Amino acid sequence: MPDFGETTTVQWDSALEAIERCYELGWTDGLPVVPPTEQRVNEFIEHSGRPAGQVVGEIPERRREITVAKVAANAVMAGCLPEYMPVVLTATEAMLDPVFNLVGPSSSMGGSAILSIVNGPICKELNINSRNNLFGPGNRANATIGRAVRLILMNACAAIPGVFDRSVIGHPGKYTYCIAEADQDTHWTPLHVERGFTADQSTVTVFAGESPRQVRAVGHPEPILHALSDAASSLGTNMSTSGSVGDTGIGIRQGQIVVTIAGNSQLWKDWTKAQVKNFLFDHCQRSVADLKAAMVLKGDPESSDHETMIKLIPEPDDILLIFAGGEESNMSSVIPSWGPKVGSTAVTKLVR
Structure with a gap:
C-alpha cells in the first residue's frame, strides 16, 4: 500500500x-x-x-x-x-x-x-x-x-x-x-x-x-467589443474598487480579466487577438466622476471629472482572451478577477 x-x-x-x-x-x-x-x-x-x-x-x-x-x-x-x-x-x-x-x-x-x-x-x-x-x-x-x-x-x-x-x-x-x-x-x-x-x-x-457575466450584442466585432468593455467596466466589480483603482499611481493594483468570445470564428477573421485585447484595454475604463460618486476615489467633484478616464486593466496582456462557447450565437462573457494583481x-x- x-x-x-x-x-x-x-x-x-x-x-x-x-x-x-x-x-x-x-x-x-x-x-x-x-x-x-x-x-x-x-x-x-x-x-x-x-x-x-x-x-x-x-x-x-x-x-x-x-x-x-x-x-x-x-x-x-x-x-x-x-x-x-x-x-x-x-x-x-x-x-x-x-x-x-x-x-x-x-x-x-x-x-x-x-x-x-x-x-x-x-x-x-x-x-x-x-x-x-x-x-x-x-x-x-x-x-x-x-x-x-x-x-x-x-x-x-x-x-x-x-x-x-x-x-x-x-x-x-x-x-x-x-x-x-x-x-x-x-x-x-x-x-x-x-x-x-x-x-x-x-x-x-x-x-x-x-462569476461569468454573459454579454449579448449585435453580431459584428465592434458592437460586441463595446458591449464587452461596458460590462467589464461596471461599478461594483473588483475591477473598479478602491482596492484596485483607488491609488491611480500604482497600476499593478489593478486586476486581470478573462474574456470568452463564442460564435462563428469567421466573424473575427480580420481581427487578431492582439487587436481585440488592445481594443478592450482602451475601452475598459470609468470616469473619475463615476468613481468618486461610488466613493472609489476620494475628493470633491471637479468639472473635469466626467472627461478624465481611469483604465481598469493594467496592460492588454492582462486580458486572458479565449475563443470558447457555442457556435450558434455571438455570445460573450467577462470574468473580472478576484482582486488586484498584487x-x-x-x-x-x-x-x-
Whole structure:
C-alpha cells in the first residue's frame, strides 16, 4: 500500500452508508461524493505516474502540504476518471504556486472561485468542453475536474465555508469552474501559446475570478467589443474598487480579466487577438466622476471629472482572451478577477 501520509480510514457496509459517512466527516461540497476507496485512490495515483507522498505544493500559512494521494482522493470523490488526474494535479500545482497566492482568493469575503482553463491536445483526449453550454452542466470532464479542484481546496487546503472561506455571497463556480479553449476552431493564438508554451503542449491556467457575466450584442466585432468593455467596466466589480483603482499611481493594483468570445470564428477573421485585447484595454475604463460618486476615489467633484478616464486593466496582456462557447450565437462573457494583481495573478502550468 502506498504511503498516503496522514489519512482518515473508515469502514462501511454499503455504498449509501459510505456516502453518508463522507457527509458526517465533512468531506463533501454539499453534494454526494464517490466514496474514496483504497483501491480506487490507488488507481488514480498509479495513473498520475507519481509517488503517493510526493508534495504537489504547500500552504505555509495553514501548515498544509498537499500530496499526490490527497489530490487523488479528492479527484475520486469528485467523480473524475483516472485519466483526468494529470489535469487535476496540474491545476493544483498552479493554484499552489506562490504567485497565485491561494490564501488570498480562497479566504476572502469577495467569494471568488478558481477557474481552470485547459489548453492543448489533452482537451480532445479527455473531451473537455469548449463549446455549447461552456459554463453549464452536461460534461463529465469539466464538471468533475472543476469539482475536484474545489474539494481539494476544502479538504486539503482548509478552505472550508465558515472557517477559512469567509465568502459573503460566493457564486456557482465554487462548485465547479473548468473550461477549455476551442483553439482548433479559430485562427487566434491559443492562450497557452501566448503564455510561453507550444501548441502541441497541454496546460492548465488558473484564475481567481468572479462569476461569468454573459454579454449579448449585435453580431459584428465592434458592437460586441463595446458591449464587452461596458460590462467589464461596471461599478461594483473588483475591477473598479478602491482596492484596485483607488491609488491611480500604482497600476499593478489593478486586476486581470478573462474574456470568452463564442460564435462563428469567421466573424473575427480580420481581427487578431492582439487587436481585440488592445481594443478592450482602451475601452475598459470609468470616469473619475463615476468613481468618486461610488466613493472609489476620494475628493470633491471637479468639472473635469466626467472627461478624465481611469483604465481598469493594467496592460492588454492582462486580458486572458479565449475563443470558447457555442457556435450558434455571438455570445460573450467577462470574468473580472478576484482582486488586484498584487493579490493574485493567473498561473499557467504544463500538464505532465
